[in-house]
Amino acid sequence: GENVEQHPSTLSVQEGDSAVIKCTYSDSASNYFPWYKQELGKRPQLIIDIRSNVGEKKDQRIAVTLNKTAKHFSLHITETQPEDSAVYFCAASSNTNAGKSTFGDGTTLTVKP
Amino acid sequence: NAGVMQNPRHLVRRRGQEARLRCSPMKGHSHVYWYRQLPEEGLKFMVYLQKENIIDESGMPKERFSAEFPKEGPSILRIQQVVRGDSAAYFCASSVDRGNQPQHFGDGTRLSIL
Numbered sequence: 001g002e003n004v005e006q007h008p009s010t011l012s013v014q015e016g017d018s019a020v021i022k023c024t025y026s027d028s029a030s031n032y033f034p035w036y037k038q039e040l041g042k043r044p045q046l047i048i049d050i051r052s053n054v055g056e057k058k059d060q061r062i063a064v065t066l067n068k069t070a071k072h073f074s075l076h077i078t079e080t081q082p083e084d085s086a087v088y089f090c091a092a093s094s095n096t097n098a099g100k101s102t103f104g105d106g107t108t109l110t111v112k113p
Numbered sequence: 114n115a116g117v118m119q120n121p122r123h124l125v126r127r128r129g130q131e132a133r134l135r136c137s138p139m140k141g142h143s144h145v146y147w148y149r150q151l152p153e154e155g156l157k158f159m160v161y162l163q164k165e166n167i168i169d170e171s172g173m174p175k176e177r178f179s180a181e182f183p184k185e186g187p188s189i190l191r192i193q194q195v196v197r198g199d200s201a202a203y204f205c206a207s208s209v210d211r212g213n214q215p216q217h218f219g220d221g222t223r224l225s226i227l
Contacts, residue, residue: 001171032213043204043218044156051213089155093213100146100169101216105155 002027004092006104014112019080021107023090024072030092033066033073034101038087047088048075080111115140117207118187119219126195127227134190134222138207144168145188146206146216147180156204162188163211192224200226 003026013019023033031052036044050057050064050073057064061080066073077084087108093101118137126132138145147159158172162182173180177195182188192199202223206216 034215036218043220045218046215049215095211095213100158100161100171102158103148103156 002030002092002094002102004090004102004104006090006107008107009105010108010110012110012112013080015080015082017080019077019084019109019111021075021088021090021109022072023074023092023104024070025092025102026071027092027094028068028071029094031095032093033064034091035064035075036089036091036103038089038106040086044089077109080109082111082113085109085111117142117205117217117219119203119205119222121222122220123223123225125225125227128196129194132192132195132199132224134192134203134205134224135187136190136205136207136219137187138205139209139217142207142209142217144208144211144214145182146208147188147190148204148206150202150204150221152201159190159203168211195224195226197226200224 006023034049037047038044048062048064050066061078063076087106089106090104091101120135145162148156160173160180161169177193179191202221204221206218208214208216
């Protein structure tokens, strides 16, 4: 089955700096890669996703890049703000996995004011 | 348009009791997923259901756990004879179709076993 590894497990940045979180996946059939943000005690919320037919997607301060050959994808947050502090999860899924998403273990991002 | 609704938000049970967790998907969604999250850990897939069908239960423990998604009503995750190790947050998510579609999560049920 699919295996998703996420790094780093914790990340601390100064407000205004950029943050990058990286994930690798094992199943070459995976073709959908969402990112979720989970604040303490709350539900995971989809913040951005990318499909395997594109290499990059951007939404304001958030961008995701995908390298299918190397089987890795990354989340980039620019101009970080204290409210970006949360746990971020990457995930991978494919039609061959019957729609199941495999999640990374999460990255705890702390943005210091 | 109401989101994914889970209830109860908090559930306390004594060892050996049964826990029933409910999930109503978003309107128009017929695919439901259950995940378990231990404190400060990631989301672990448990089961994927479509109306009246279990599609993938590869993440479900073989004993004491069961799930259903009847034609009418919410999806139910049932844990029989609970043990302390069952204490966790259980999240439900739904999607409009199978495969590569965004999943929308509910607020979760925090299960505590005394």
